[in-house]
Each structure stands twice: as C-alpha cells, then as structure tokens.
Amino acid sequence: MENTNTNSTEQESMGDTKKYTVTVVGVGLIGGSMALALKEKGFAGKVIGVEKSETHRQKALQLGLVDEVWNMEEAITQSDIIILSVPVGVCMEVLPGILNKIDRQVVIDVGSTKQGLIEIVSGHPKRGRFVATHPMWGTEYSGPEAAVKGAFAGKANVICNKHESDADAVELIEKLYRTLGMYLVYMNAADHDVHVAYVSHISHITSFALANTVLEKEKEEDAIFELASAGFESTVRLAKSNPAMWVPVFMQNRENVLDVLNEHISQLRKFKACLEKENTEYLQELIENANKIRKIIK
C-alpha cells in the first residue's frame, strides 16, 4: 500500500481548467454526491445521468444532481468519464458491455468489492480504459435524496490494480479524486477485499444483527425509543443500509466476510464465557485489549 498526498492546488495553478463531461450510472447516494461534488469543484462541465428508475431520474433532475438524462449508449458517446455507481452485481453485468462501446473514455466503478469485477474484464481489449476505485465514504441512506454536498473530502480513495489501467486513464481519475479532496491509496484487488471485510463489511453485519436482536427480543418499542442512547444509535445506524447494495457486496466478498464473521462470533463467545463464569479478570483483559483500538481510531 502506498499513499500520495493531494496536489490539486499545484495543478490548478498550472492553469489546468479543462472541464469534463461526466456520466453517472446510478444516481443514488454515491453517484449523486459525486455529481454534486464534481460540478461544485468545476471538474465536470456537464453531468449526465443514466438511471433505470423513472422516479430516481425525475428526482435527480429536480435536485440538480445531473444536468441531463440519457440512455447508456448516448451518454457514453458524449462523455469523457463514466462513473458506475450501481450495486456491484449490476456493475459486473454492465461493465463489459460499456467497455465494448468506448474508445478514448475512461470508466470507473466505486463499489465495495473489487476482485470479482476486475476478473470479469481481465483480458478485455479495453481493460486499460477501466480504473477500479473505491472512495471510502458513505452513509446508511440511499437514493438521489441521500446525495449530499461536501462528501468525500478528507477520506481515502483506493485505486486497485493500477498497472492494469492505461497511464492516462489513471492520471485522469487521480485528478478527479484529488479534486474531491480525497487522498489516494493503491492496493491490489485481493488485499482490498480482505481489508474492507474488516473495516466496513463486518461493521454492517454486526449492525444488521444488532438491530434484529433488539427487534426480536425487545417488544417494547417505546422503551427503545425513549432510552436509546447515542451509543446504541451509533452501533445500530448502519442497520438502515440498503439491502440492494449490501446483499451483492456480502456475496461477492463472502469468503473474507465469513473469515471475519467467524472470528467475531468467537470474540463474542469469550465475552459470553466471562459472564457465565463470572470471570471479571478475563473480562477486564478483553476490554483492555479492545481499548487498543484507540491507537488506530482517534
């Protein structure tokens, strides 16, 4: 893993003010927020939306997330950059077809798993025009109305298997993410998928399972509502996340997620054993060990 610092100021001072036409395929939380940010920063002169839901199309235009709405074919022709911000399963279905149709354009995805997608286009004659990226930002909400201004800034964007993409394509996409105020991290797809199982996917599973635990056993919803502290809200908020996005992510990354989930269940069993045996010393140790996360998460 190597990092680079943002460098947009230097580029701006070099008078690089070219504005790009950007197509966003799937105008929801990530695609919509990216559209807003690229226009606000002056990177995109025009944003075209490709969106299969009629409601979302209307909403995206009405909220000013996109300037125009086109079908995929026409949007590709008009664009410099195509951003795939659809669930990873859909991404895997449409990416080869998009690569068939492009020439000078650059295509990126913004999904949470990388290995499967990259394998699908491995050996494609236009593989070089595709850059696999994962901006590490999101919320538990979805759809065009979930799009927010000022997203992404200060967060990491991962670029996977950089050397399989054309140098000019990578350079353009690095510029795009730096314009959003993100710092760049480079990884191979397999490592990426292991790491995100730890720093993102397992958090979603524990949160979904925690919500189901409370909904199953705590029938007095009023009590939850009245008493829920900030601590509960923060551990359970990801449970509002959209299954259309997360089912394919978990399935794509199932082996890594299963590894982490097995470890997590075994860690929970240690807490259970402490309580059953009233072993306060070991409980103290487990919590002290958990406190080491302070070194990593400030």
Added chain:
Amino acid sequence: MENTNTNSTEQESMGDTKKYTVTVVGVGLIGGSMALALKEKGFAGKVIGVEKSETHRQKALQLGLVDEVWNMEEAITQSDIIILSVPVGVCMEVLPGILNKIDRQVVIDVGSTKQGLIEIVSGHPKRGRFVATHPMWGTEYSGPEAAVKGAFAGKANVICNKHESDADAVELIEKLYRTLGMYLVYMNAADHDVHVAYVSHISHITSFALANTVLEKEKEEDAIFELASAGFESTVRLAKSNPAMWVPVFMQNRENVLDVLNEHISQLRKFKACLEKENTEYLQELIENANKIRKIIK
C-alpha cells in the same frame, strides 16, 4: 413506563431561584459533566468534589469542574444533594454508609444498573432519601478531562422505584434533571435493567468484540487507519470505553446481558448461514428486517 415533559420554564417564572450545594462523588465523565451543567444552569451554588484519585482531584479543580474538594464526611455535612458518579460496584459499597450519615440531604446515583443497588439499601431507615436515577447520556471517554459542557440536554433520565423514595426527594431530583433539559421516564429497577441490556450494554459488548476481531486478524494497522470509514468508526467507537466502569455493569446485569448476547450470537449465525449457503433471498430478508430499526431510530 410514564413520561413527563420538561417544565423548567414554568418553574423559573415562579421565581424558584434557590441554589443548592451539590457534592459529586467521582469527578469523571458523568460527574464532571453534571457539575458543569448544574453550575451553568444556576442550579448549584457550589459544587464539592469527592475524589479518591489525587490526579483527578487536581484536574477537577484546575478545569473548574468543582469549586472545592473535601473528604466524604465533610462534603455530606455541607451538601443538599450528593451525586454518586462512581462505578456501580463502588456505589454499592459506599451508598449504605452515606445513608447512615445523612439527614435532610438527598442522594442519587447515575449508574447503568439499578436492581442490585436498590436491593442493597432496601429496608435502610434512610432509603427514602435515595433516588435511583440513570441519565441516558455518555461518551466513550472517561476521567475529568472527558467532562463536557451542554451534556444531557434533550436526553432521557430514568427514575427507578420512585415510590420507595420520599416525595420531596423525588421532586428535588426531578427539578435537577429538568434543569439539565432532560425528560423524565419512570420504571421499576428490574424493567430498567432489561431495557438497558438492549439499548446500551449489548452495543458496548459488540463494539469491544468488534475491536478485538479487527485487532486479532488485521495485522496491517496502517490499512485500518487509512481505510476506516465513518461506518467502522461509529460501530467501534464504544470499544474505547473504560473497563473500570463496564466490568461492574456487565457483572451486575449479567443475566439480562447474557440473554441478549445469546440472541445476538444467534442472529449473527443467521448471516453466517446465508453466506455459507449463498442464500441471497434469506440474506435480503434479514437485512430488510433490520431496516425496521428506521421506525425507532430516526
């Protein structure tokens, strides 16, 4: 469970401007934040700190959390209200002795479990002077430096077994919490302990266990640091919490916590089975069910 709305404006307009001398036993996150709020709102004319740690005593004075520091005996004599904000095990040790020494004063605790503490003073001749309370506010930090201004406002405070306390004592403590901008919820101690196992204690256990999972398996700390998204941070932040507070809470409430923990492990196993069997339909169902938490947590 019954609720009442805050009514401090009305009381203020009645010209009730008496200032109380309040002793805070244990000047950490909760005690310190309460001291700050009670002074800021004009409820406390003087706040006395009782604190066994010399470092915390100095810090509490230096940060202006308390006006003076006394030993327990002298502090009790001078006070109208004594707030026990020490770990629940310490609370159980010191409360009977404090009740032996008081006369007109009112004593409250602010701990996360209630049943055990209330049993210990059941039948004590001064039981009426004790009001069992649980302000539903906290952070993952501890000690005097963790104390913050503006805490508690808009959150619930639970009063348990109200009818075992003298009417004038309850009234005074209701006034105290309303002054902090909290709304009041009344419960018996057994119900309280069940509910908090769901809306607070299990969140802490999942968070500690999640931290241990990641620390055990993810040896590339740099990767966590670089990639950790807001989602990871929010599910793991409680893992920074202080074992001195949480070990006694889990032990006091072990039967309820074990019930919830068993359910939680069985909910996680459902996700595991879905991944193992590639059962996307059931995975979708589990997540859709979890999404129902939206009804409860906005």
